[in-house]
Amino acid sequence: MTDTEPLLLTLAAPAFDARSLRPIWKQIADRLHAACVDGRLLGDARLPGENRMAEIFGVTRVTMRRALARLQQEGVLQARKGVGIFVRPMPLRYRLDHGNRFADGLNLPGAKIGATTLTLERAQAEAEEAEALHIAPGDAVVRLTRLRAVDDAPVYLSRKTFPVATLPEFEAAYAARSSVRDVFQAHGIASYQRVQTRVSGGFASDAEAAALRLSPRMPVLRTVALNAAPDGRIIEYNLGTWPLTAVELVLTPLDPSQTGHSDAD
Amino acid sequence: MTDTEPLLLTLAAPAFDARSLRPIWKQIADRLHAACVDGRLLGDARLPGENRMAEIFGVTRVTMRRALARLQQEGVLQARKGVGIFVRPMPLRYRLDHGNRFADGLNLPGAKIGATTLTLERAQAEAEEAEALHIAPGDAVVRLTRLRAVDDAPVYLSRKTFPVATLPEFEAAYAARSSVRDVFQAHGIASYQRVQTRVSGGFASDAEAAALRLSPRMPVLRTVALNAAPDGRIIEYNLGTWPLTAVELVLTPLDPSQTGHSDAD
DNA sequence: CAGTGGTCTAGACCACATG
DNA sequence: ATGTGGTCTAGACCACTGG
Numbered sequence: 001m002t003d004t005e006p007l008l009l010t011l012a013a014p015a016f017d018a019r020s021l022r023p024i025w026k027q028i029a030d031r032l033h034a035a036c037v038d039g040r041l042l043g044d045a046r047l048p049g050e051n052r053m054a055e056i057f058g059v060t061r062v063t064m065r066r067a068l069a070r071l072q073q074e075g076v077l078q079a080r081k082g083v084g085i086f087v088r089p090m091p092l093r094y095r096l097d098h099g100n101r102f103a104d105g106l107n108l109p110g111a112k113i114g115a116t117t118l119t120l121e122r123a124q125a126e127a128e129e130a131e132a133l134h135i136a137p138g139d140a141v142v143r144l145t146r147l148r149a150v151d152d153a154p155v156y157l158s159r160k161t162f163p164v165a166t167l168p169e170f171e172a173a174y175a176a177r178s179s180v181r182d183v184f185q186a187h188g189i190a191s192y193q194r195v196q197t198r199v200s201g202g203f204a205s206d207a208e209a210a211a212l213r214l215s216p217r218m219p220v221l222r223t224v225a226l227n228a229a230p231d232g233r234i235i236e237y238n239l240g241t242w243p244l245t246a247v248e249l250v251l252t253p254l255d256p257s258q259t260g261h262s263d264a265d
Numbered sequence: 266m267t268d269t270e271p272l273l274l275t276l277a278a279p280a281f282d283a284r285s286l287r288p289i290w291k292q293i294a295d296r297l298h299a300a301c302v303d304g305r306l307l308g309d310a311r312l313p314g315e316n317r318m319a320e321i322f323g324v325t326r327v328t329m330r331r332a333l334a335r336l337q338q339e340g341v342l343q344a345r346k347g348v349g350i351f352v353r354p355m356p357l358r359y360r361l362d363h364g365n366r367f368a369d370g371l372n373l374p375g376a377k378i379g380a381t382t383l384t385l386e387r388a389q390a391e392a393e394e395a396e397a398l399h400i401a402p403g404d405a406v407v408r409l410t411r412l413r414a415v416d417d418a419p420v421y422l423s424r425k426t427f428p429v430a431t432l433p434e435f436e437a438a439y440a441a442r443s444s445v446r447d448v449f450q451a452h453g454i455a456s457y458q459r460v461q462t463r464v465s466g467g468f469a470s471d472a473e474a475a476a477l478r479l480s481p482r483m484p485v486l487r488t489v490a491l492n493a494a495p496d497g498r499i500i501e502y503n504l505g506t507w508p509l510t511a512v513e514l515v516l517t518p519l520d521p522s523q524t525g526h527s528d529a530d
Numbered sequence: 531c532a533g534t535g536g537t538c539t540a541g542a543c544c545a546c547a548t549g
Numbered sequence: 550a551t552g553t554g555g556t557c558t559a560g561a562c563c564a565c566t567g568g
Contacts, residue, residue, distance in 0.1 A: 023556060049534060060558050065535090070482070073338070074468060081535050082566030197516045199464045201486045201509035203339060217335070219484035219509055221466045244466035244484055244509075251462045251516050288537060314553060325539050330554090346554050347547035 004045050005056070011035060012057045025066035028057050032067065036076045036087055043089030043153075047077070050085070072215055075245045079215070089153040114149035117178055118211065120171065122164070129161045132226055132237045140164040142171070144180070147211055155246045157211045161237040166229075180236070189229045192236070197251060198224040201244070208241045219244040269310050270321070276300060277322045290331035293322050297332065301341045301352055308354030308418075312342070315350070337480060340510045344480070354418040379414035382443055383476065385436065387429070394426045397491055397502045405429040407436070409445070412476055420511045422476045426502040431494075445501070454494045457501070462516060463489040466509070473506045484509040 011031045016024050035041045047053060054064035068085060071077040079085045123143045130137040141161050148156040160180065162170060166187070173186035184192060200222050209216040220241050227236040276296045281289050300306045312318065319329035333350060336342040344350045388408045395402040406426050413421040425445070427435060431452065438451035449457060465487050474481040485506050492501040 025556080051534090060560095062559090063557060066556090068535095073484075074482075079535060080566085081564075082533080084534065195517070198513055199486075199516070200513040201466060201484065201507075217339075219338075219466065221464075221486075242466075248463055248465040251464070252460070290537080316553090325541095327540090328538060331537090333554095344554060345547085346545075347552080349553065 002045070004041065005048050005052070007035065007040055008048065008053065008056050024059060025063050025070070028059070028064070028067040029070045032071055033074070033076055036071075036090065041087050043087055045087045047085045047087070073218065075214075075218070075243055078213060089151060112151050114147075114152065115178070116147045116149070118145040118147055120144050120174065123161075125161065125163075129237045132224075133161070133163050133234050135163050135165070142167065144174075145211075154212045155242060157208055157241045159239045159241075161239075162235060166233060166235055184229075184235070189235065192227045192229055194225060195228045195234070196224075196226040199249065200224075204241070212241065212243055214243060221247065221249075223249065267310070269306065270313050270317075272300065272305055273313065273318065273321050289324060290328050290335070293324070293329070293332040294335045297336055298339070298341055301336075301355065306352050308352055310352045312350045312352070338483065340479075340483070340508055343478065354416060377416050379412075379417065380443075381412045381414075383410040383412055385409050385439065388426075390426065390428075394502045397489075398426070398428050398499050400428050400430070407432065409439075410476075419477045420507060422473055422506040424504045424506075426504075427500060431498060431500055449494075449500070454500065457492045457494055459490060460493045460499070461489075461491040464514065465489075469506070477506065477508055479508060486512065486514075488514070 016027050032041070048056070050061050050064055050068070053068075054061040057064060068077060068079065072079060075088055076090070077085055078088045121143055123141055124138045125133065125135055125141045127137050129141065130139060133141070135141075141163055144160045144162070146158050146160070147154055148158070162183075164170070167173075167183060169186060170183050173183040174180070176182065184190075202220055202222050203217045204212065204214050204220045206216050208214070208220065209218060212220075214220070221244055223238075223240040223242070225236075225238040225240065226234055227238070229235050281292050297306070313321070315326050315329055315333065318333075319326040322329060333342060333344065337344060340353055341355070342350055343353045386408055388406055389403045390398065390400055390406045392402050394406065395404060398406070400406075406428055409425045409427070411423050411425070412419055413423070427448075429435070432438075432448060434451060435448050438448040439445070441447065449455075467485055467487050468482045469477065469479050469485045471481050473479070473485065474483060477485075479485075486509055488503075488505040488507070490501075490503040490505065491499055492503070494500050
């Protein structure tokens with residue numbers, strides 16, 4: 001955890017272009033962004049306080065905050081109230097095969113993959129879930145939320161919904177190894193298949209932001225994946241949320257020979 | 266084009282919660298957002314100036330601008346310098362089948378679909394395009410940029426790249442009906458197939474922002490689609506850019522029986 | 531407690547688009 | 550020429566987090 005102040009002083013050294021050519025806050029943001037990308041500012045590094053940084057760059061705190069806000073929106077920095085501003089470890093675009101299990105689809109051989117089960121509870125199906133699962137709104141479902149991290153940086157929050165009618169022993173089967181595939185197998189479902197993937201953009205809810213360590217309303221990518229048993233019944237509705245710039249989803253037409261035996265996320 | 270000021274007065278009427286419960290600028294943004302969603306503020310409506318709005322809501326212009334900035338980021342409003350602030354016609358999530366031709370995948374029977382060819386020119390393949398097309402960087406390519414709009418709201422900017430070696434008569438074949446499928450057919454390629462779709466998030470470049478009528482650096486969705494001829498050669502690299510909240514891409518495993526005869530976007 | 535980020539104000543100057 | 554949005558300043562108060 002080295003001191004970042006000397007570097008910032010070098011960033012602030014070159015004079016800024018006369019105002020109104022390019023806004024000062026953008027020029028500041030550009031320089032900080034470049035430093036984060038090329039490695040002069042490493043992941044998890046802590047920046048000086050806003051007052052100090054404003055002093056360093058020779059602007060008001062308000063102007064400094066504009067630059068910092070932009071960099072937060074782009075996922076380069078992340079502020080924590082009462083604590084400080086930190087460089088977000090740059091995932092810089094995992095390319096991952098959606099439809100495969102998380103760790104397999106991820107093209108990072110040396111990375112440390114983390115998985116945490118956040119909640120596992122019974123609930124009533126919401127309208128969209130119910131339609132996808134071919135059950136009635138309000139029917140009993142199991143809801144499982146999990147968080148995946150790469151090198152301790154959270155990159156994927158998933159909220160899976162399962163119909164209780166099809167998987168009555170979910171909790172017991174999941175307990176042993178925290179594996180959804182185990183649950184399916186315990187209910188006589190040996191394999192399953194991705195039948196639809198939807199991708200959309202949006203803005204993080206408070207809950208999503210907290211889990212992914214983002215500010216609320218940050219832009220995110222959302223995926224909805226529907227998995228079906230061999231007999232065609234939809235058995236899983238999976239809503240995934242990703243920081244906007246964390247990932248590049250790769251979707252190739254399914255090769256039937258390798259369909260479905262993985263613990264897909 | 267009705268006057269929006271009376272409505273804003275009603276929005277500003279209820280007192281704001283004591284400060285520090287929820288920031289005033291968020292409360293203002295919430296009320297405006299709600300009005301845009303439920304139709305009290307219609308698409309393309311022009312709002313009063315920032316000074317006037319600040320007066321209406323009883324805050325400083327700076328605070329007013331924070332609320333407006335948030336709504337712009339979310340794609341609800343769009344400011345034009347020297348002109349005014351306008352309600353963005355709410356596409357509110359087209360659900361469209363990627364892999365089909367644009368108009369077919371779009372689930373809006375009554376909508377007016379627009380298509381504009383922006384540029385058509387020869388260029389040298391960039392690194393990523395070259396890799397995807399299995400040619401060398403710098404090889405001659407045809408680059409075609411088009412813009413699609415729904416009810417006059419631009420929702421999709423596509424930049425297609427084709428290898429000149431495979432499609433030497435591109436311009437001539439395209440001229441007649443501005444159809445890429447025609448170009449393929451003129452070169453003896455009767456059908457083609459989507460072999461890969463990639464989806465990622467990012468922030469609009471200046472060019473993308475201008476074409477889509479967004480502010481620069483607004484969050485966007487990007488798609489990369491690779492199409493191949495029946496013999497397996499990649500014949501099209503298509504980079505698409507969408508306003509973040511404009512669309513929900515639906516990707517279903519390809520049904521071989523209906524693969525490839527469309528003028529896919 | 532001290533330091534941090536989050537919010538808000540009052541007033542100013544500028545570049546731009548339109549009439 | 551006017552009104553628009555875009556930028557910037559100086560100073561203030563608050564809530565949160567940590568030691």
